[in-house]
Amino acid sequence: METTISIKSLSVSYEEKIVLKDxxxxxxxxxxxxxxxxxxxxxxTLYKAILGLLEPNTGSISIQGRKVHDVRKKMAYVxxxxxxxxxxxxxxxxxxxxxxxxHKRIFQILSSEDHQIAVDAMxxxxxxxxRNRQIGALSGGQQQRVFIARALCQQxxxxxxxxxxxxxxxxxxxxxIQILKNLSDExxxxxxxxxxxxxxxxxxxxxxLLNKEIIADGPVESTFTKANISEAFNGKLTLFS
Amino acid sequence: MDLIYYLVDxxxxxxxxxxxxxxxxxxxIMCGILGSFVVLRNMSLIGDALAHAVLPxxxxxxxxxxxxxxxxxxxxxxxxxxxxxxxxxxxxxxxxGSVLAALLSSILITWLQKNVRTENDAAIGIVFTFMxxxxxxxxxxxxxxxxxxxxxxxxxxxxxxxVSDQDxxxxxxxxxxxxxxxxxxxxxxxxxxxxPVVAExxxxxxxxxxxxxxxxxxxxxxxSIRTVGVILVVAMLITPAATALLLTNRLERVIxxxxxxxxxxxxxxxxxxxxxDTTPGPMxxxxxTFLYLMAVLFSPxxxxxxxxxxxxxxxxxxxxxxxxxx
Numbered sequence: 001m002e003t004t005i006s007i008k009s010l011s012v013s014y015e016e017k018i019v020l021k022d023x024x025x026x027x028x029x030x031x032x033x034x035x036x037x038x039x040x041x042x043x044x045t046l047y048k049a050i051l052g053l054l055e056p057n058t059g060s061i062s063i064q065g066r067k068v069h070d071v072r073k074k075m076a077y078v079x080x081x082x083x084x085x086x087x088x089x090x091x092x093x094x095x096x097x098x099x100x101x102x103h104k105r106i107f108q109i110l111s112s113e114d115h116q117i118a119v120d121a122m123x124x125x126x127x128x129x130x131r132n133r134q135i136g137a138l139s140g141g142q143q144q145r146v147f148i149a150r151a152l153c154q155q156x157x158x159x160x161x162x163x164x165x166x167x168x169x170x171x172x173x174x175x176x177i178q179i180l181k182n183l184s185d186e187x188x189x190x191x192x193x194x195x196x197x198x199x200x201x202x203x204x205x206x207x208x209l210l211n212k213e214i215i216a217d218g219p220v221e222s223t224f225t226k227a228n229i230s231e232a233f234n235g236k237l238t239l240f241s
Numbered sequence: 242m243d244l245i246y247y248l249v250d251x252x253x254x255x256x257x258x259x260x261x262x263x264x265x266x267x268x269x270i271m272c273g274i275l276g277s278f279v280v281l282r283n284m285s286l287i288g289d290a291l292a293h294a295v296l297p298x299x300x301x302x303x304x305x306x307x308x309x310x311x312x313x314x315x316x317x318x319x320x321x322x323x324x325x326x327x328x329x330x331x332x333x334x335x336x337x338g339s340v341l342a343a344l345l346s347s348i349l350i351t352w353l354q355k356n357v358r359t360e361n362d363a364a365i366g367i368v369f370t371f372m373x374x375x376x377x378x379x380x381x382x383x384x385x386x387x388x389x390x391x392x393x394x395x396x397x398x399x400x401x402x403x404v405s406d407q408d409x410x411x412x413x414x415x416x417x418x419x420x421x422x423x424x425x426x427x428x429x430x431x432x433x434x435x436x437p438v439v440a441e442x443x444x445x446x447x448x449x450x451x452x453x454x455x456x457x458x459x460x461x462x463x464x465s466i467r468t469v470g471v472i473l474v475v476a477m478l479i480t481p482a483a484t485a486l487l488l489t490n491r492l493e494r495v496i497x498x499x500x501x502x503x504x505x506x507x508x509x510x511x512x513x514x515x516x517x518d519t520t521p522g523p524m525x526x527x528x529x530t531f532l533y534l535m536a537v538l539f540s541p542x543x544x545x546x547x548x549x550x551x552x553x554x555x556x557x558x559x560x561x562x563x564x565x566x567x
Contacts, residue, residue: 051442072444079439088281088435089486089495095435101428102443134490154443 004189010059019045021213032190034204041211073102076151078161086136093131099153121152141172161192264404265507267412268468273503276482277496289475290369291343292462296376298342302334332407343459399470399522415464469522480529487536
């Protein structure tokens with residue numbers, strides 16, 4: 001199978017402290033890949049490396065066969081809700097429209113086509129009726145959908161989500177996972193940092209168990225085993241007794 | 242009505258008055274516009290710092306104009322002719338010196354923040370108080386030495402009556418620069434202000450935008466000093482913007498409303514100052530603060546009084562005065 005993201009012997013360290021050690025990974029299109037691991041396992045650092053936000057010490061990352069900086073438009077990052085300034089003076093529509101920014105040069109004005117793409121993205125996530133609301137006036141689930149709509153509006157092939165279900169009710173969580181499944185059926189590559197181990201089997205096609213290095217990765221059925229989980233979480237986990 | 246006739250008379254008979262009106266309007270508008278980003282990016286302290294840090298630049302510019310200007314331009318002129326000639330170049334020289342000092346400070350601050358383990362706001366505080374002190378020492382020593390007119394009070398609270406034509410042209414150019422920068426880079430400014438990390442993943446150069454903003458901020462701060470002075474510039478940057486943020490939920494509107502509030506405060510403040518015969522800079526700031534207070538109380542969606550009033554109406558509509566509605 002052709003890979004979307006291919007990572008070879010990636011290592012990252014901050015001031016002598018090793019955060020990621022010799023990571024080798026292949027991420028495939030049309031699949032939802034979950035990333036789990038304890039706090040400080042380097043999950044966010046892995047994202048940063050893939051998104052080109054940091055320079056790795058060693059190793060290489062190729063995305064659709066090219067360098068990160070050449071495929072920025074194709075990747076959308078859906079950040080954790082916690083770090084967002086929800087008081088910011090902006091509306092659902094404006095935030096979704098941000099998805100068109102990478103496609104525009106500095107002097108180019110957003111066209112009616114750009115606006116149509118944003119409107120379509122809002123419709124497919126069921127937030128079009130809230131388009132003129134200030135983002136702080138939305139529920140947690142609606143806020144998460146705004147960011148996913150922005151990823152759609154960006155027409156990204158690869159979507160990286162960071163803990164999208166924190167502060168989201170169960171019903172919305174189900175809706176969002178369904179949307180992501182539909183997207184992966186269309187051939188998009190979905191990655192998700194996730195902490196709820198009970199949902200791994202139902203949500204993901206592939207799983208990466210990370211603890212500074214790759215403990216195991218591959219299809220959920222064969223990879224998400226007790227032994228691997230225990231190794232990733234330093235044997236501290238008794239959730240699956 | 243008498244007051245209005247009086248004001249019209251002031252504007253007709255004093256050459257400084259229309260210039261002061263134009264200068265303060267420009268300052269109100271450009272500070273208001275740029276202030277939206279200053280407030281949203283938590284850069285108030287940086288704005289304040291850059292304003293204070295320009296003083297040594299002014300001193301150096303003054304010495305440079307006196308020494309170099311005298312050497313180059315004053316050959317064969319009397320002392321008075323010479324100082325008149327140099328005065329024509331003061332504004333541009335001061336502007337250049339101030340902007341350089343502001344930029345130097347912002348580079349120093351950024352360097353400290355990135356390379357030394359000093360907290361961000363502490364680094365800002367260290368740099369600007371040092372620059373300010375050097376400036377004050379410099380000003381007091383040149384004024385003693387040469388009996389020249391470089392007044393510390395003018396620098397601190399503004400001297401709007403001393404606005405020259407060159408000052409007006411500089412302000413106008415800065416205004417054009419601010420408005421065009423914000424229009425051209427609007428998308429990048431919005432994205433980096435709202436979600437810097439996401440903006441970076443989109444390929445927006447967040448550092449470039451940061452330095453652009455510092456450059457624009459330096460220009461605006463320096464252009465405002467003649468009107469409101471070093472100490473009060475920060476009020477012009479943050480108060481109208483904070484007011485606008487209470488009135489609307491869209492960034493474009495925040496920018497426009499903030500510019501309008503800055504403009505209104507400048508015009509009102511200057512005229513009140515003329516009527517009661519006081520210093521315009523502080524009066525403009527007082528008007529700004531008054532408008533802010535009005536918004537705090539009566540903003541249609543976020544006002545303290547408005548919210549209470551709406552709650553009361555809701556209670557009445559529900560027909561139960563004791564229901565507790567939060």
